[in-house]
Amino acid sequence: MPGLVSCPGGLIVIGIISLSFVHIHSEIWSNEVSDVQFGRLGSKVTLVCRGTHGGSLVEWRLNGSSVIPWQTLSSGGSLTLLNAQLSMEGNYTCHDHRGALLQTIKLRLGNLPGFLNVSCHVPNHYKIFCSWKQTVNTNLPTKYISSYSTSKGVNAEPCVQEQLGVNECTITDHYFWDFKHLVNITEINPLGSESTIIRVNIHKLLKPDPPEAVTPEEVEGQPSYLLVHWRAPASWPDMSEAFPLTFSLRYRPVGSNYWSTLQTEENTSMMITDALAGHMHHIQVRAQDALINYSQWSEWSHVVQAQPWSEPLANTEEPTEEPSDDTVFIPSIMATDKLPDPSADDSGSLGLLIFLGLFAGVITATVFTILILLRVRQQRRNSATKQELASMVKMKSLPI
DSSP states (O other), X not given: OOOBOXXXXXXXXXXXXXXXXXXXXXXXXXXXXXXXXXXXXXXXXXXXXXXXXXXXXXXXXXXXXXXXXXOXXXXXXXXXXXXXXXXXXXXXXXXXXXXXEEEEXXXXXXXXXXXXXEEEEBSSSSEEEEEEEXXXXXXXXXXXXXXXXXXXXXXXXXXXXXXXXXXXXXXXXXXXXXXXXXXXXXXXXXXXXXXXXXEEEHHHHBOOXXXXXXXXXXXXXOTTOEEEEEEOOTTSOSOTTTSOEEEEEEXXXXXXXXXXXXXXXXXXXXXXXXXXXXXXXXXXXEEEESSOTTSOOOOOOOOEEEOOOOOOOOXXXXXXXXXXXXXXXXXXXXXXXXXXXXXXXXXXXXXXXXXXXXXXXXXXXXHHHHHHHHHHHHHHHHHHHHHHHHXXXXXXXXXX
């Protein structure tokens, strides 16, 4: 990973940068108003009125007001702000004892530059893209010098900043035989400068862009096959023999959390032979330099979807024939003229037989029950008659 380095090579780069610093400093601020003064936040800032003579006293005003609301020290023609804060920025004017304007000073406050957060991206063997972010908000106009050199710190070359105001630079035609480089980004503002140097291992940072135009196709007659085509990224050199790529393909049925992976070298197509029949699949491809196995894989390409071939459904409809002039049309039979359905009669007869059988069974059971009840009743009557006759015989046998 890139990191800050402290080495003789880095010092050489810093020395080269510092040689051109004076010239750049004058260019950066030459278009500023001549009465602009810059100061560091949290420090003492002294404003000097150049229109005084012999150290005569002057009156200081801020934005037209004669009252300055901060603790200040005034000595002769100077004004000192003891603890400069952003709220103290503004237009300071000094006046003589008659109130005449002697000088106007616009005060800008900020911080010294700090180390930068620098990162580099290597999409191929010919270009290196670097970008950076401030770690300290200086609150002041800032410019950057960007350069690179070999790991030995000699032969510094510019890292070209193609757009003003965008913290990016591009290295082209670098020393291909030396895969370790030093990248130096120097931040400059009116208060000073700070250089950030990182060591870049081109082979470890080599990361191709994702493959393009990923296109899956079904294979006729093969319900579990998918043929996938793609192109190498446009940013990769069109020299497959000198800079071959390894490709990795992954796929899964839609809704599944598990990917299956295939890998190929140099080829830009691959056959999936175990796709889930009848299901839509997600497919992605990525790339890596085939000769530098510790380089980085690209990001996965955009997801594409495909479903394997499936046998078309058979057409069960009979072809309709165009009526000829000799065709005799038979009028359709209305619902009232339909012939009785024999199967309907059979089912009706069977239902009637079942009903009659059940009815006969119920009648038989009822008659049988009535007969049993009548017999029981008759037996009870006969028993009662016998008991009466026995009682009468006993009464007759008694003496009078």
